[in-house]
Amino acid sequence: MSELGLRVRAGMRRQQFHLEVDFRVNSREVLGVLGPNGAGKTTLLRALSGLDPIASGEIVLDRQVLDSPESGAFVPAEQRQVGFVFQNYRLFPHLSVRDNVAFGPRSTGQSAAMARQVADGWLNRFGLLALADRKPARLSGGQAQRAALARALATDPRLLLLDEPLAALDAETRLSIRAELRRHLREYQGATLLVTHDPLEAMVLTDRLLVLENGRVVQQGPPAEIARRPATQYVARLVGLNLYSGKQTSDGSVELDGGGSLVAAGFDHPHTAAGASSRVLVAVRPSAIALHPRRPEHASPRNVWPGHVTGLEMLTDRVRVQVSGAPSALVDITAAAAAELDLSDGRQVWLSAKATEVDSYPDVAT
């Protein structure tokens, strides 16, 4: 495996908050960092860029130690060659778009003429050449986003940091800019870290995901794997899954912590050597659960349990029903089915789910 790329093992402390992470990003790889607000995502980016020092551990980029409190090494931000695309872009308001992009090359010692030439090259690539003489205040959200990315890339960074790059855009612009960003990230040779709390962004733009919660890495892996088998309620909610934690029992069913039990078909996890009942997570898609007005008679599904409706929400093409029971669940049904069932708050219903639709896997977080 190539040694080029980013290797991070770092601890940071900010008042009550404690961040502790350990991961690596290879060059040409896009690592997504997914997490709720306050998980430590921005704290992490600031440490990687050199804007804040770490308290313990080590940050190594392309074999160069950037920050190591133990050995006293610290490379300041201006010498790191780390590109940072900030959430609100932070374009310099008094400089033209061209001078914004030329700022990096100019600051690293190139002549004014050379820096402008480099800037124009990047502006051309990002379709901004016609706007080169404008001030940032006169750019649209999408244009400002592109200018910010061009400015970061113009310094030829070894590591690219993107802090929620699409968060400030409206939905329509986001769609086109997302595709464009994907193309630019593919072309970029260095390692990329992309912070987001948008699951779609995470799925589409990244090669690998790291889920950060309360300053800890709770899950790492390919986006598809994380979407299919989330390790925490936060991720499960993001990707729209019902997630339960429980104990695998010898008869093949899972005893859920919150009450009730579910049977999963062919649970595929190795039993521990001790043979003790192991901790597992169980994921069920809301659309894989059926609702019935009374207990289904000829029940082929192995999982059948009662509950009562506590909420209804109309999604674009279906109705999401909150059902309280053992276990509680989100259930997606068609609008027609909802009408047929005459659903209302407090209504008694029966839920059923096929064992083949219930996925159980080891709980690695505990």
Place this chain on the structure above:
Amino acid sequence: MDRPVITTFVARRRTGRQRTPVTIAVPALLGFAFLLLPLVALLIRAPWSQLLSLLSTSDVLTALRLSLVCATASTVVSLLLGVPVAWILARVKVPGMGVLRALVTIPLVLPPVVGGVALLMALGRNGLVGRYLDRWFGLTLPFTTTGVVVAETFVSMPFLIVAVEGALRSSDLGLEEAAATLGASRLTIFRRITLPLITPSLAAGSVLCWARALGEFGATITFAGNFPGKTQTLTLKVYDALQDDPDAAIALSLVLLLVAVAVLAGLRENWLRPGPTS
């Protein structure tokens, strides 16, 4: 019945008429008159026909030139020293910075004559530092033109510091961070990002500082004396002329009033306009 009440209320709002209570109107009128009357009197009493000849006497021109040179010099010194001071006050986070800020701005509220006495104690020939300046370099500040610049700078630099510090404090640190990630050194960031963004406040602060220096009287006469051609600035000349040539004093006062109006007009453009932020 509610209806008539509502109608009158609406009617009053529509005409926009609001009666000012007499207890406010009378003292306010007195206040306006008190502030404006002296200026009006100055304009009325001005010897308009002889104005040009009064202002073109050699000692008036000398005082005028001295005033402009000293005020400008002290503004330059204030910029060179005051901007870094403002930067430290705004950006360095150590305990006691609040106390230092308060101390630095004392000259804003200190009677200028006290400032002059304090300067004598520090930089006079027998002063704390002054005695060494005299002994080692043969440098004497009191009662010299340089002394005028020193006195004016002492009194006016805090105006610049306060204006620039406020701008630095409210300026967007995020832009400086962005510049750092692009490879810019601290000095480059200051020169290409920080300074351009606080330009409006810097200009306003400089104008205020210059105007204050031009009008300086107490500290100057105490520390630098009142020697025509050497330390007698326009304000000192006005005071002198009032004894034996009131018309000249009025003419000079008009010049200073004109400067004040010009400064006010300039500040209307710049003063308190928020600096550009992202």
